[in-house]
Amino acid sequence: MNALFGGLTHFGALLFFALVVSLTFAFLSKRGIAERAKYTLWAFLAFLLVAIGIGWLMYPFSQ
Amino acid sequence: MKREVVKGTQMMGIVAAIAGWMVPGLGHLVLRRWSKATVYFLCVGGLALAGLAMRGGVFGADAADLFDRLGFFADLGAGIFYFLAHQIQVAGPDVAHATGDYGTRMFAAAGMLNFLIVLEAYDIGRGGDAK
Numbered sequence: 199m200n201a202l203f204g205g206l207t208h209f210g211a212l213l214f215f216a217l218v219v220s221l222t223f224a225f226l227s228k229r230g231i232a233e234r235a236k237y238t239l240w241a242f243l244a245f246l247l248v249a250i251g252i253g254w255l256m257y258p259f260s261q
Numbered sequence: 262m263k264r265e266v267v268k269g270t271q272m273m274g275i276v277a278a279i280a281g282w283m284v285p286g287l288g289h290l291v292l293r294r295w296s297k298a299t300v301y302f303l304c305v306g307g308l309a310l311a312g313l314a315m316r317g318g319v320f321g322a323d324a325a326d327l328f329d330r331l332g333f334f335a336d337l338g339a340g341i342f343y344f345l346a347h348q349i350q351v352a353g354p355d356v357a358h359a360t361g362d363y364g365t366r367m368f369a370a371a372g373m374l375n376f377l378i379v380l381e382a383y384d385i386g387r388g389g390d391a392k
């Protein structure tokens with residue numbers, strides 16, 4: 199288990215979290231493979247966009 | 262492929278909800294929703310195990326304040342992963358580092374996701390029209 203997850207970078211953890219949560223939400227809210235795949239992709243990209251956006255917004259306060 | 266339908270009753274909903282809480286995805290397995298059961302088990306289990314591998318903290322029942330109580334409630338949602346957390350995470354938590362703190366949030370997120378999954382299992386079990 200540690201070999202799988204122990205070496206995750208912070209960005210790797212973000213990617214993993216975004217993928218897993220997007221996939222779960224897709225299965226909870228959509229029916230059919232195509233709809234679920236589309237929802238997973240959009241939610242995953244939205245997670246990344248928001249996380250990177252918030253990261254950039256907070257950057258000046260870290261100086 | 263035609264889906265095998267389990268006739269919905271209140272009791273079936275409660276059984277599916279309890280099974281789904283104990284082992285993520287088991288509630289859907291009881292209801293013969295094979296693909297959902299597999300995905301939910303892998304997603305919630307993966308998130309919980311990642312949180313523990315990153316040495317995230319797990320909140321106990323002896324919560325000191327409201328934040329800890331909310332954390333305990335969220336963690337409890339992970340079912341068997343919560344009860345086995347100390348056996349799985351032999352090195353113990355390390356929340357002094359950012360990675361451990363992220364692990365704490367990941368484990369809590371696994372629990373909260375499983376609560377949503379349990380609600381869906383209950384709805385399907387009692388005959389609701391879940392996706």
